[in-house]
Amino acid sequence: MGRWEPNARGRLELAALALYGERGFDDTTVAEIAARAGLTERTFFRYFADKREVLFGGAGALQELLVSAVANAPDSLSPIEAVAAALESAGALLQERREFALQRQAVISANAELQERELIKLASLASALADTLRRRGVSDPAASLTAEAGIAVFKIAFERWVGETDQGDLPEIIRASFDELKAVTVGT
Amino acid sequence: MGRWEPNARGRLELAALALYGERGFDDTTVAEIAARAGLTERTFFRYFADKREVLFGGAGALQELLVSAVANAPDSLSPIEAVAAALESAGALLQERREFALQRQAVISANAELQERELIKLASLASALADTLRRRGVSDPAASLTAEAGIAVFKIAFERWVGETDQGDLPEIIRASFDELKAVTVGT
DNA sequence: ACGGGCGATGTCAGTTGCTGTCATCACCGT
DNA sequence: ACGGTGATGACAGCAACTGACATCGCCCGT
Numbered sequence: 001m002g003r004w005e006p007n008a009r010g011r012l013e014l015a016a017l018a019l020y021g022e023r024g025f026d027d028t029t030v031a032e033i034a035a036r037a038g039l040t041e042r043t044f045f046r047y048f049a050d051k052r053e054v055l056f057g058g059a060g061a062l063q064e065l066l067v068s069a070v071a072n073a074p075d076s077l078s079p080i081e082a083v084a085a086a087l088e089s090a091g092a093l094l095q096e097r098r099e100f101a102l103q104r105q106a107v108i109s110a111n112a113e114l115q116e117r118e119l120i121k122l123a124s125l126a127s128a129l130a131d132t133l134r135r136r137g138v139s140d141p142a143a144s145l146t147a148e149a150g151i152a153v154f155k156i157a158f159e160r161w162v163g164e165t166d167q168g169d170l171p172e173i174i175r176a177s178f179d180e181l182k183a184v185t186v187g188t
Numbered sequence: 189m190g191r192w193e194p195n196a197r198g199r200l201e202l203a204a205l206a207l208y209g210e211r212g213f214d215d216t217t218v219a220e221i222a223a224r225a226g227l228t229e230r231t232f233f234r235y236f237a238d239k240r241e242v243l244f245g246g247a248g249a250l251q252e253l254l255v256s257a258v259a260n261a262p263d264s265l266s267p268i269e270a271v272a273a274a275l276e277s278a279g280a281l282l283q284e285r286r287e288f289a290l291q292r293q294a295v296i297s298a299n300a301e302l303q304e305r306e307l308i309k310l311a312s313l314a315s316a317l318a319d320t321l322r323r324r325g326v327s328d329p330a331a332s333l334t335a336e337a338g339i340a341v342f343k344i345a346f347e348r349w350v351g352e353t354d355q356g357d358l359p360e361i362i363r364a365s366f367d368e369l370k371a372v373t374v375g376t
Numbered sequence: 377a378c379g380g381g382c383g384a385t386g387t388c389a390g391t392t393g394c395t396g397t398c399a400t401c402a403c404c405g406t
Numbered sequence: 407a408c409g410g411t412g413a414t415g416a417c418a419g420c421a422a423c424t425g426a427c428a429t430c431g432c433c434c435g436t
Contacts, residue, residue, distance in 0.1 A: 004402090004413070029392065040415055045394060078375045115311075116304035123307055141365060144344050146372050152336035156329055177329060184334050185373045187266045192384070192431095217421065228386055233423065 009047045011037040016054040021103060025111040052117045059121045063128050066090055070132045079138045083129060083150035084178045091170035105162050126151040153177045197235050199225040204242040209291060213299040240305045247309045251316050254278055258320045267326045271317060271338035272366045279358035293350050314339040341365045
């Protein structure tokens with residue numbers, strides 16, 4: 001194709017994940033990542049806003065998936081059911097890339113700055129879900145609460161799935177966690 | 189008293205909040221904060237791990253308050269009721285410092301890095317609450333779900349309270365949001 | 377009262393994340 | 407062939423953060 005090797009972005013993502021895994025996030029310099037990808041530090045920052053963002057390239061696609069799943073859910077579903085169904089299908093997708101998901105999560109779990117970035121991505125997901133619910137006619141604060149509760153369930157289900165040695169079914173864990181949330185909120 | 193002016197930490201917090209408010213987080217250097225507090229940059233980093241942390245000095249106290257409130261809640265309260273009561277009392281405390289809370293929140297809302305830090309503090313709160321629930325005999329995933337749902341409710345209630353011109357009652361908003369969550373999770 | 381330990385602060389040098397600016401180098405259409 | 411263009415490199419510079427060492431009074435024991 002071009003003058004340069006193709007897929008510079010993908011090479012950077014791959015190199016970063018490998019190096020973060022081998023030597024840790026803090027002990028990896030951006031220059032090292034770039035060198036491993038056959039590029040320079042300056043080019044790294046043309047593709048990614050900062051050193052952390054390189055691990056979150058898939059966040060945008062995941063958000064679009066969730067939003068369109070909720071937007072296209074049948075009207076017969078209640079808001080929380082629509083959100084649950086969307087998260088289950090996202091879970092199914094994640095499950096197909098379990099190896100990658102585990103490696104990535106190990107890196108993130110080892111570093112607080114990366115956890116911060118992950119949390120704000122999840123918050124962005126919740127915000128997008130709430131917007132979509134509002135477009136479905138759900139009013140506030142129900143829309144925000146449903147979205148935030150859904151993301152909380154997803155977080156916890158994902159953690160459990162990652163922690164399991166015998167690989168369980170993620171969508172199933174998500175569904176069970178929603179049921180558990182329902183039981184828990186009843187209170188008395 | 190001492191060789192130095194007392195309360196260096198407090199002076200740094202005050203100077204930082206003022207400068208972040210006046211010129212924005214990005215356009216404020218740590219050296220400027222330190223100078224305003226009559227100290228040096230190096231001393232700033234002895235008190236705070238990084239430039240953001242200076243805004244989160246109260247997080248530790250808040251966490252202790254919540255944990256002890258849940259730990260000391262009467263056994264007659266269900267997990268979610270214990271969490272709700274704890275968050276309401278935290279809300280009452282926040283309400284006493286409304287001016288400060290609003291100013292601080294305006295600064296945080298204007299900057300993504302600060303939002304990240306706030307999110308990880310909230311996640312830490314949720315984690316501490318979940319631990320406390322487990323010590324009360326609640327098992328997982330109910331403990332984690334209750335804690336995360338509680339924090340989600342708190343976030344949304346706080347946002348509403350901040351957005352109001354006619355200052356409503358925060359504990360009341362929190363209680364109402366818990367009720368709304370219950371309604372929303374019922375689903376169908 | 378005096379000397380030394382000690383805690384809080386200052387000074388300095390260095391690394392790294394990140395940015396602005398300009399140069400370079402093929403490819404592409406005309 | 408020629409100039410435009412998009413991706414990359416080279417370089418300089420700022421600010422966040424860290425480690426090492428110096429300084430300065432206060433306090434405690436003798």
